[in-house]
Amino acid sequence: MAGAKETGGITGTKDRDYDLMWYTETCLSNALRLETYIHDAERAQDKEAVDLFRKAQADSRKGAEMGKELLRSRLHS
Template identity: 60%
Template structure:
């Protein structure tokens, strides 16, 4: 069995903090991607698909806001 250690020993950042930052970045990146997909669907005249991408964009932005809020609270506690 291998000995698994927290990656923070290598990076200087605890894994849970890195995970939170990564999650926020991925949500923001996805929100931007969904805007492109939504616009593509609208140009193609597919309103149903555009609405799906719009909803996904909203949920991704919501996830990013939640992550940013949690990160801010944790940074203020440091």
């Protein structure tokens, strides 16, 4: 939000770090949720949906790994 004050005073975590943690957690949650979607599509024998959800899950895992790596580098410094 433009012009908003940083909430680090409230949460104890700088906005940039909080946002990165949120992003990483969201990617991990998506990977878990997509596992259910994959199983649903497999039961329906919908190969196109299975392929789509598997790709999306791989992308979510990649995003989570990138987020974790950046968090590691920032929180250990």
